[in-house]
Amino acid sequence: MDDVQTKVEANRRNWEQRTPVHLASQFYDVHNTEVDRMAPFEWAELGDVAGLRIAHLQCHLGTDTRLLARAGARMTGLDFSAASVEAARELAGDLDITYVRADVHDAVAELGGGFDMVYTGKGSLMWLPDLDRWAGIVRDLLAPGGRLYLVEFHPLAWMLDGDFNIVGNYLDEAVSSDSARTYTDGPELAGDTVNFQWNHALGTVVTALSRAGLRVTELHEHPVLAWDQWPGMVRDETSGWWRLPAHRPRIPLTYSLTAVR
Secondary structure, three states: OOHHHHHHHHHHHHHHHHHHHHHOOOOOOOOOOOOOOOOHHHHHHHOOOOOOEEEEEOOOOOHHHHHHHHOOOEEEEEEOOHHHHHHHHHHHOOOOEEEEEOOHHHHHHHHOOOEEEEEEEOOOHHHOOOHHHHHHHHHHHEEEEEEEEEEEEOHHHHHEOOOOOEOOOOOOEEEEEEOOOOOOOOOOOOOOOEEEEEEOOHHHHHHHHHHOOOEEEEEEEEOEEOOOOOOOOEEOOOOOOEEOOOOOOOOOOEEEEEEEO
């Protein structure tokens, strides 16, 4: 097992530990079916998904998978954590969703191709060491004319601390972390606290997709984030997402991208 695969395996074990923590958290609030955790801009950019065959990569607990299924899409969710997939299946209830436990790098072998859409993001790309490889997988999952819809946290947002000092790198880098806490309010992890992440600049994402033969048709940057990362953030009444207060610089916190095969 090479060094990168060793890190990916460490991440898988880390996510096995994260799953019960996230199930217990108010952040995910998994049994509240009234909450729409997708932003209004996502629904507007996605358009009508009814009847579309969609693969949701790195789906974790299937939160967005279920929302898209309720909107009429024929959903397949994939995640490398067995605990996450088991929880997602249980949370799906009567929804007709197929969940597959597999590494995203094995998605084509496990799912085949011919999908109308690949949906992914909101904290997914940072777990991928090689975006050129990932982009090729997305291409092979899609039918001709199919599209990728990606919503991801803006790399600029990871550069700033609570006082808005620049403390991180924008350009691509690999970082490691050892923490018993995740991004939620749940309890501490029981073990396997080490994880590895790869920061990807926006140019890296676009270039990888272009090299794979996908045509980027839309790229939008948004001033909202799914949680209050910094003190003083204001909750947007329309979306439920968070934005910076008026005295802070107006910067992108999230971006969305559409690419067509």
